[in-house]
Amino acid sequence: MEKKDYTPMWQSLGIDLEAHDGLLSVLGQAYGDIFLSQKRRPRSMGYLDFVLSEIHGLRIEELLAAKKQGGKVIGTFCLYVPEEIILAVGGVCVGLCAGASIGTEAAEAVLPRNTCALIKSFVGFKLSRLCPYVEACDLVIGETTCDGKKKAYEIFGEFKPTFVLEVPQMKSPEDKTLWLSELRRLVAKIEEVAGRRVTPEGLMAGIKAVNAKRAALQRLARLRKARPAPISGLDALLINQVAFYEDPTRFTQQVNAICDELVERIQRGQGVAPAEAARLLIAGCPMAAPNWKVPAVVEQSGAVIVGEESCVGERGTRNQVAETGRTVDEMLAHIADRYLQIDCACFTPNTERTDHIVSLARELEADGVIHYSLLFCTPYLMEAYGVRKALKGEGIPLLEVETDYSMEDMGQLATRVQAFIERLGK
Ligand code: BJ8
Secondary structure, X not given: OOOOOOHHHHHHOOOOHHHHHHHHHHHHHHHXXXXXXXXXXXXXXXXXXXXXXXXXXXXXXXXXXXXXXXXXXXXXXXXOOOHHHHHHOOOEEEEOOOOOOOOHHHHHOOOOOOOOHHHHHHHHHHHOOOOHHHHHOOEEEEEOOOHHHHHHHHHHOOOOOEEEEOOOOOOOHHHHHHHHHXXXXXXXXXXXXXXXXXXXXXHHHHHHHHHHHHHHHHHHHHHOOXXXXXXXHHHHHHHHHHOOOOOHHHHHHHHHHHHHHHHHHHHHOOOOOOOOOOEEEEEEOOOOOOOOHHHHHHHHOOOEEEEEEOOOOHHHHOOOOOOOOOOHHHHHXXXXXXXXXXXXXXXXXXXXXXXXXXXXXXXXXXXXXXXXXXXXXXXXHHHHHHHHHHHHHHOOOXXXXXXXXXXXXXXXXXXXXXXXXXXXXX
């Protein structure tokens, strides 16, 4: 089938067409090399291949169609922003964290060079007019998590309407009160932008839709405990990345279809790698699309990734919002409870994350853990100390990786990963 020409749509959004063409061609090449070249992929991953091929096409067309019907598109950068509230007003929520280095030069004109790649990427995408998702947004919601993001929103806000949500840094009763009041402030802002009230019916529908999405992703995570692993870590990561862009109901159905196929594979003993391949857990910073660098190096070295302790992964999908309550305020209290359980390294103390990495590694029968930090990410780099101590105490081998989005260290990374796999006796 001939591919539709989306140039007029991108033009209408003010995209820099030449640079954008370059981005799409690099992305298409990388996707082919990394994903389509994998052996023994589940058939149903065809859905993800299609979504990726239309990531700046059909999905953007859908967003613009929703806007024409009066819906609002709200962009987010963090797991602490509850999608449920956006869905409650008939809005569309899109994750805007970016995983490519293409806008770095533009970003470095306004940000310090020692800023993490994720922040440089989203600021660079905006300044270089490369991302149709950002351009389609009616509002962007930032949050006070790490210092880099918090300050970057001040700059980003000069280019796009931005609302910053105050996320506490601790989890005391006072912090919980602050958090709930912040969510009320968010509701008021979303209502103002959408021109619609959040009703109990709307909010409950949002809660159910997002719970169903998380349940499908949790199901996927559980199936990866099987030996041999029924799906590659790369494909599982891709599913978790697409969760931030896709229509939640369609996505949930498709992830469940993938899981059905994985169940059959497990029954047949069919895996993506031999049963004796090294099983690794990745823990640390989020990997926003198209950041596939480390998982590609790991799996091309013969290991299989069986879980991601990451916001683009299990940290983002565990725990659900209670589906009870009659009023918006009662439901909001459940939302506040669920979201404050997220164990991001921006919190102190955050020992639950370290404990969780140990229990996840045990549960998934991981042979080792790769702690992944982006360069200059103070929260995760600092927290590596506790992770190191905890894993050592449990006798779980650890490899610490600190990198960015550039491809310059690929060779060095591959050498370190291969040496780690050998150390595991694999
Ligand atoms: S809940 S991890 S999505 S804040 S990598 S920008 S922390 S310097 S992304 Fe995050 Fe929310 Fe936490 Fe998750 Fe800062 Fe580190 Fe960069 Fe980071």
